[in-house]
Structures are given as C-alpha cells and as structure tokens.
Amino acid sequence: MKAAGILLAIALALAAQTTIARYITSGTVTVDLVLVVVVYVALTSGSVAGLLTGTVAGLIQDSLLSTGLIGIGGLAKSIVGFVSGIVGTQFIVSQPLPRFLVFFVATIAHQAITIGLSVVLGQQSFGTPYAAVAGEALVNAVVGVAAFQLSELLPGAVERRRMGKSRLRR
Amino acid sequence: MAILDVRQRSGYLFLAVMLGHVILISAQVNSRSGVSVLESVTFGLFSEVQRGTSTGFGGVRNVWSRYIGLRQVEAENATLRRELDDVKIQFQERRALADRARGLQALLDLRDRSNLQTTAADIIASSPSPDFRTMTIDKGTLYGLQPDMAVIAPGGVVGRIVIPTLRASKVQLLIDRNAAVGALIERSRAQGVAMGGGDQRLRLEYVSETADVIVGDLVVTSGIEGIFPKGFTIGTVDAVEKSGPSYKRISIRPAVDFSSLEEVLVVLTPTPIHQAEGSPAQGKNE
Numbered sequence: 001m002k003a004a005g006i007l008l009a010i011a012l013a014l015a016a017q018t019t020i021a022r023y024i025t026s027g028t029v030t031v032d033l034v035l036v037v038v039v040y041v042a043l044t045s046g047s048v049a050g051l052l053t054g055t056v057a058g059l060i061q062d063s064l065l066s067t068g069l070i071g072i073g074g075l076a077k078s079i080v081g082f083v084s085g086i087v088g089t090q091f092i093v094s095q096p097l098p099r100f101l102v103f104f105v106a107t108i109a110h111q112a113i114t115i116g117l118s119v120v121l122g123q124q125s126f127g128t129p130y131a132a133v134a135g136e137a138l139v140n141a142v143v144g145v146a147a148f149q150l151s152e153l154l155p156g157a158v159e160r161r162r163m164g165k166s167r168l169r170r
Numbered sequence: 171m172a173i174l175d176v177r178q179r180s181g182y183l184f185l186a187v188m189l190g191h192v193i194l195i196s197a198q199v200n201s202r203s204g205v206s207v208l209e210s211v212t213f214g215l216f217s218e219v220q221r222g223t224s225t226g227f228g229g230v231r232n233v234w235s236r237y238i239g240l241r242q243v244e245a246e247n248a249t250l251r252r253e254l255d256d257v258k259i260q261f262q263e264r265r266a267l268a269d270r271a272r273g274l275q276a277l278l279d280l281r282d283r284s285n286l287q288t289t290a291a292d293i294i295a296s297s298p299s300p301d302f303r304t305m306t307i308d309k310g311t312l313y314g315l316q317p318d319m320a321v322i323a324p325g326g327v328v329g330r331i332v333i334p335t336l337r338a339s340k341v342q343l344l345i346d347r348n349a350a351v352g353a354l355i356e357r358s359r360a361q362g363v364a365m366g367g368g369d370q371r372l373r374l375e376y377v378s379e380t381a382d383v384i385v386g387d388l389v390v391t392s393g394i395e396g397i398f399p400k401g402f403t404i405g406t407v408d409a410v411e412k413s414g415p416s417y418k419r420i421s422i423r424p425a426v427d428f429s430s431l432e433e434v435l436v437v438l439t440p441t442p443i444h445q446a447e448g449s450p451a452q453g454k455n456e
Contacts, residue, residue: 048180055187069198075191082184121199 006041006049010057013037014064029135032107034061036144038081039106043093043148047085054081068118076113080106096145103144107137273433276324281435286399288322288435289313294338296428303346303366307434310335318397320437326403326425327351327391328434339436343428344404345370352394353404353422358382361392364404364422372405374420381417383410389422399437 013033034057042050058074066073084106093099111133196207274290281288289309296305309315311334321328321341329349333340342349347368354361360381362374377383387407393400409421 048183051180051184051187055191069195071191071194071198075188075195078184078187078191082180117195121195 002045006037006045006053007056009037009041010034010053010060013057014061017061018065029132029139031139031143032110032136033143034058035077035080035107035110036103036140036147038077039084039103039140039144040147042081042084043088043099043102045085046089047082050081050083050085050088051078052081054078069121072114072117072121075117076110079113080110083109096149099148100141100145103141104137107140108133111136270432273324277433277435280322280324284322284399284437286437287439288437289315290433291321291339291436292433293431303343303349303368303428304332305329305341305343305428305431307339307341307436308337309436310337310339312336313436314438315339315436320398320402321434322398322402322437323426323431323434325427326405327398328426328428328431330397331436341434344372344424344426345428350395351398351404352392353389354392355381355383355407356388356390358387361394362420364389370424370428371408372422372424374407374422377417377420379415379417383407383417383420385410399439 013036017031017033038050038054038057041053054077055074058077059070061077062068062070062073084102087093087102091098093102111129115129196211199207277290281290291307291309291313294306294308297303307321315331315334317331317334319331319334321330327344329341329343329346331339332342343366344351344364345366345368347366349366351364352361353364353374358381360377360383362377362381364372364374367373374383374389385407389404389407391398391400391402391404403425405422405424405426407420408423409419410417411419
C-alpha cells in the first residue's frame with residue numbers, strides 16, 4: 001500500500017515536472033519535483049525506502065526526460081535518498097528549518113553527483129552553474145518544506161472539518 | 171519479515187543498487203577506444219580469467235610435453251652417445267694416421283739427409299723380456315734385408331737385424347744386454363763401446379783414462395764395428411763415475427725412446443767395412 005503510494009507520488013511528480021513546473025520557475029532556476037519526492041520519502045520512511053525510491057524515480061526520470069546516459073540520475077537520486085534516510089533517522093528533522101536544510105543540501109549533493117558523473121564520463125560541459133544549483137536547491141527546499149507542512153496540516157484540517165460538520169448537526 | 175531483513179542489510183542493498191547503476195551507466199559509455207566501458211571492463215576481467223586458464227593449461231601442457239620430450243630425449247641421447255663414440259673412434263683413427271704420417275715424414279727426412287739406401291719398416295712386435303730386448307719388423311729378405319743391417323730412427327740408432335726371414339726380421343735393440351756398438355764422444359772424439367744393460371740405459375766401456383767425458387756429452391756411432399753408419403746419435407751421457415784415474419762407469423741415456431717406436435729405417439747400404447770384407451761384420455754377441 002505504501003509502495004503504491006510512493007509510486008503514485010513519483011508519477012505525479014513526473015507529471016507535474018513536465019507540465020506545471022515550468023510555470024513555477026523562471027530563467028535558469030528550476031525545480032526537481034522528483035527529487036523532492038525522493039527526499040520526502042526518505043525522511044518519512046527511512047534509508048531503504050529512500051534508496052529504492054531514488055532508484056526507481058531516477059531511472060524513470062532518466063528514461064523519460066534525460067537525453068544523456070540512463071542511470072546517472074538514478075545513481076544520484078539513490079545516493080541522495082539513502083543518505084537523506086539516514087539523516088532522517090539519526091537526526092530530528094521534524095521542524096521546517098532542518099527539513100529545509102536537508103532538502104537544500106540534498107539538492108546540491110544531487111546536482112554535484114549528476115554534474116560530476118557527467119563531466120567524468122564526458123557527457124556534457126556544465127561550466128560553473130553555482131547560481132542555478134543554488135536556485136534549484138532553494139526552490140526544492142521551499143517546495144519540500146511546503147509539502148511537509150501540507151501533509152501535516154491536511155489530516156488535521158479534514159478532522160477539524162469532520163468535527164465542525166458534526167457540531168452543526170447537533 | 172523479508173522487508174525487515176532488507177532493512178537490516180541496507181548497506182548491502184545500497185552497494186547492490188550502486189553496482190547496478192554503475193553497470194547500467196558503463197553499458198552506455200564508450201571508452202577512448204570506442205568500446206563500451208562495460209564491455210571493456212567485462213572483457214578485461216574475462217581476459218584475465220582466460221589468461222589464468224591459458225597459463226594453467228600451458229603449464230600442464232608444458233609439463234606433459236617435457237615428460238614426453240624427456241622420453242624422446244632419452245632415446246636420442248643414447249643415439250647421440252653412440253654417434254659420439256663412433257666419432258671419438260674416428261678421431262683417434264685420424265689422429266693415429268696423422269701421427270703415423272708425421273713419423274713417416276720424419277723417416278723420409280732422415281733418409282734424405284743420410285744419403286743411405288734404406289727401406290722403411292713397421293714394427294709389428296716387440297719382446298717384453300728384459301733379458302732380450304728385441305722387436306720384429308715387417309720387412310725381411312724379400313726386401314733385401316740381411317743380418318747385421320743397421321736399424322735407425324729419426325731420433326738415433328735403434329739396433330741391428332739379427333734374424334731376417336722372408337717377410338719379417340728380428341731386430342736386436344741397442345739396450346739389449348748382448349748388444350754393443352762402437353761409439354765416440356762427439357765433443358772430445360773420445361772413443362769407446364756402448365753396450366746394452368738390459369734396462370733403459372747404455373754403458374760406455376773401454377774409454378781411455380785420459381779421455382774427456384762429461385755429463386751431457388752427445389754420444390754417436392763411430393762406425394768402427396762395420397754395422398752402423400758413422401755419426402748417428404746413440405744418446406747423451408747422463409752419469410760419469412771415476413775410480414782413480416780410470417772411468418768406473420759412464421751411463422748413456424739412449425736418444426731413441428724404444429717403447430714408442432712405430433716405424434724404423436733399415437740401412438741397406440753396405441758400410442765401408444762391409445764393402446772391404448765382402449761379408450757382414452759381427453757386433454758384440456757375447
């Protein structure tokens with residue numbers, strides 16, 4: 001059930017990445033919704049879940065969106081997911097700021113791994129995209145923290161709505 | 171339960187996932203030679219396996235071939251040893267022929283120098299008895315040999331013919347105890363008679379008390395007995411003992427090594443005394 005939910009989240013993230021992501025970013029600043037899902041799953045479900053989610057999501061993203069080597073994104077997301085899961089189990093990341101930091105650092109690490117592997121394998125010439133990476137990390141962190149806040153507020157809101165309806169009936 | 175196991179082994183799972191990604195990427199990346207990295211690495215690893223297998227197989231094959239080779243080498247070795255023995259025998263035969271040729275050349279030179287009529291003869295036997303020092307040559311009366319003809323060698327005087335037969339002759343050596351030859355000291359011209367003693371030495375007898383004889387003097391034939399041509403080397407004085415004014419003993423070391431003689435010359439030319447008397451002269455035969 002949980003796995004199905006994760007797969008659904010990945011699918012939604014990919015769909016959103018290819019459709020609405022361009023509307024929430026501008027210029028060189030982008031957002032990686034798939035990475036946000038991977039880090040989110042890792043923080044909530046642990047390193048193994050983060051690892052497997054990163055693998056599946058990265059490979060699908062590579063095969064669908066990438067024009068380069070299939071596997072680089074999967075490798076980067078697997079590492080990020082695994083390490084994020086470890087961080088989530090070893091440290092208290094229940095507050096927005098720690099989560100923000102995790103998403104931020106995870107995005108930078110993901111980009112570093114992706115760019116590094118691509119350069120080593122001679123696939124692309126990236127130059128020095130510090131601003132783009134920093135912008136993406138910022139956006140991912142904001143989106144990730146927002147996702148956490150939403151997921152925590154949404155069950156309470158539904159409950160409050162149910163309770164409000166029952167009071168009205170009395 | 172399985173999920174729990176997987177989580178407990180998350181490190182291994184992580185490594186497996188990483189390995190899977192690396193393999194996946196390697197399969198798509200070409201090396202500098204244009205070959206896929208995965209193929210290159212796989213081939214590199216498999217080539218090491220091939221190398222190891224080949225080395226092992228080669229080692230076994232080498233051992234086996236050497237074992238088989240050793241068996242062949244054993245037979246070949248035996249054949250080569252036989253051939254080597256044959257070659258050694260041939261070599262010795264050739265060397266003997268060369269030695270014989272050298273000896274014959276020396277005899278030929280001697281005949282040319284001496285202006286004597288001679289005939290060459292091979293030694294076919296010799297007497298081992300110390301009492302009678304004789305040898306047998308392969309020429310006899312058929313070649314004109316007669317008793318008391320001188321027998322010489324490149325080194326010096328050998329002896330005289332005592333019994334000629336049709337095809338062989340017995341030669342009395344100088345060192346026979348019954349042999350004697352007129353001799354003189356080449357340096358001082360002192361005369362005497364060289365006599366055999368049965369051993370490897372000669373004695374110089376009948377030497378005048380006033381004669382000058384010293385060790386190292388060369389002793390040659392005097393020709394006085396009418397058998398040996400004058401001036402042929404008998405030997406050298408190797409010991410002189412005096413008893414008062416007279417010589418007690420003068421020892422001569424023969425110039426000829428009788429034990430190594432193979433060919434000799436028989437002097438057919440009559441000596442002046444032979445010619446004068448018309449009959450062979452007698453040596454000392456007591």
